[in-house]
Amino acid sequence: MSRRVVVVGAGFHGCSAALRLSNQGYEVTVIDKAYAGRHASGVNAGGVRRLGRHPAEIPLAIAAWERWQNMTSIVGDDCGFRPVGQIKVAESDNDMAILTERERQVHNLGFHHEKLINRDELRKRLPALAGHCPGGLACDGDGFANPYRTVTAWRREAERQGACFREGIEITGIEPKGNGWRLSGGEEHFDADLLVNCAGAWAGELCKWLGEPVPLTAEAPMLMITERLSPFLGTVVGATSRPLSFKQFENGTVLIGGGVRGVVDTVRHVAETRLDGLSENADTVVSLFPFMKEARIMRTWAGVEAVMQDHIPVIGLSSQHDNVIHAFGFSAHGYQLGPITGEIVADLAMEREPKLPITPFSIQRFQTPCPE
Amino acid sequence: MITHDLVILGTGPAGMAAATMALEHGITPVVIDEQPAAGGQIYRALERTPVRDRQILGEDYWSGESLIKGLKDPQIDYRPATTVWQLTRQREIGLLHDDKAEMICARHIILATGAMERPMPIPGWTLPGVMTAGSGQILLKSAGAVPQAPVVLAGCGPLLLLLATQYLRAGVEIAAILDTTPRDRYRAALKHVPGALRNASTLLKGVGLLRELRRAGVRHIKGVSALRAEGSGQLERVLWKQQGDDNWQTLETPTLLLHQGVIPNTQITRAVDCHHEWDEQQLAWKPRLDEWLGTDIPGIAVAGDGGGIVGAKAAGMQGQLAGLGAALALGKLTLENSTQRAQPIRKALARDTAIRPFLDVLYRPAKQWRLPDDDTLACRCEEVTGGEVRRMAEMGCRGPNQTKSFTRCGMGPCQGRMCGITVSELLADANQQSVEETGYYRLRPPFKPITLGQLAKAAEEG
């Protein structure tokens, strides 16, 4: 017998959960207050990155990376994935020491996807880079994809598997009903045997209603994009001790992001860009690629992201209810993990042991009582 | 960052009148304009036009002289050749002048950024040699430049007829006016004539233009229902069909000037996310304004065509109102005084704009001029066709922000200015939903491209 599931939030993780749950025969309704991919999932920098992950996320990122390789067979679209590699550049000897230590740490955990490269190798891979950089940490096979296109592809595949998407409905209330839940939104009610919280920056609200508040803040990483430039960069470039993500698309435009924060307007549910932050970003770019000072910025924007206090997501069962699953708070680096979220949620729904280690992401980590 | 009482953007009639009115009430405004010379598009290059025969451009053009004189009051901080690349809801303004970026702040802002011509996406509209009627007029005003060979003017609206008569007076040969006003439109507009008579002088001016063209024997082809521009690498000929006739007719010409009326230039009001609504009468987006022309953002007002098309004279009156609104907001006038002062202006404004319903109905652009066919470019910059936008709708894109990831439509150098309204209307049509529901591009700064170098410096100095 199929069970009714309501997924709150039609971002990448919500779509991923919807697809995998529909696959398993659940009757899935996804509810979004705007539209699929409106916020973080649709407007992020599109980095597909295992490089520099929190140790707890590495197994998930590697599993997700395998899904990215086979994107077309999963959702019928490659989602614009280009495995051009990513390099975190060291701007000083101190940076180089940090990267060396990072490589050692990752190796000790038994992973070998991050490789230290020296000055010559860096020069070979990034001929356009300023001369002062002593090396970097590279991750071959990482790359970028097209965020909104990704969400759309997953959403459409979920729909083909039977999931129903309801956009423009804001959930305003939730109450227990029988063994499940009744959600109210607009003029409607939605009954569910199982509730999946993929509400991103708005997930904290749901948690509050469910009696398990979490330290989540909405943040707005800013991005800017240039005019079309003739090709000079294949790899995605990051910096070590300042926020930066820098990549050139096939159409010649260059996307600059990496975490400098804008302002979240919680009333209008939008993110605003902030000049000083963008300037800081511009400064980083110009010091790494001096010729970029002549490049024209065409647009800037910011997306609303859920950031947890400890910068790793909440993935797992509710601590209060056995019919609620959480997957939110990816802290501005969840895009790459999207393909794996649905599989984990489906495992949890079917009461199977997830095939990936998710204990570090339990919501219970915020509930440890303080020592007296 | 320096904070000014009042910053006005634009020096068309609305901006200039607002500045003068504000000054009258003890406010010394900063007036920013992208053009090197004052006057906006309507009074473009008035102080230095090489067209000295005043009859060519006509008395309405020269009537801008007094407004410009008002703007040049030494107390007004007028800054020409200055581009605005950012405006925040906290009224911080990013400026670019002589390659230098700068931030200023304002207690009150009046946006007088005027109108732009409605895009008219016909086959071949990107060919060199195809321009707009407005551009023809700008060339005439600013450089005394006119088409070398017999020109074809196509479309409808007052500006098209005005340009035709200005050309006529300047001795320019007009090969034909291809008038796209549908024939039944005249009858539909008739019922608005009594109202329009409240502004009889403008109505008569229009009649006068038509008579002048007729007397000169200009070939005026009415009821044009299809139009295309052709040529290899450059315009060579114009083809058209007339209502009731299925045959293409042809004229050889190197210059085609298109016009389908004007629409508010909402680039900046959109970027600060003022509330906008779709005006079904004018088939255009406009910001929602209160009685002092204030937007829903405190301290930001819009005067003139940028808030809905009203024409030059009414734009000046709105500028005065916005100037009073600024005086009220800045505590220079009491509500009572400003209301009293505004009363005769509001009256005159109502009289002047009484002609709008008539013009809006008569020159309402037909669907084929607004919705490009499948093979015609909607987005000129990124070369996205009408058909591609329709396919986006089939894929499930309900609004223009969703199409961007698939086609780059609206993401080129013009930042969506040229295709914005077309894409909204195309998606609304394909999805059978209202334009209001379909929405518009979410715009973000910079309003004009700024280099990374300029941006990096802006923060240092801000």
Next chain:
Amino acid sequence: MFKRLSPPEATNEAVVTFRFDEQTVTARPGDTVAAALLTSGISICRSTPVSNAPRAPYCMMGVCFECLVEVDGNPNVQACQVEVRDGMHVHTQQGARRLIS
């Protein structure tokens, strides 16, 4: 193609001279680069980065960004928004701009 009602040379006015690609162009002070090009028999100012299609000034008021040219080494300048200066070097712009060779 456009002509002037009264050419500056004919009226003994001061003129501005600048280079457009390999050509010398004469203009009236205060002209925009776009107006100067259009009145000098130059009708194409760039090719698009998408299909290499030729483009020319279209709106003359800073909206359409069709008249992008390179001015004194600065690419993507709106020719309709910049006034001519003596000795200026203007170049057509082909496709996407190049920042490094």
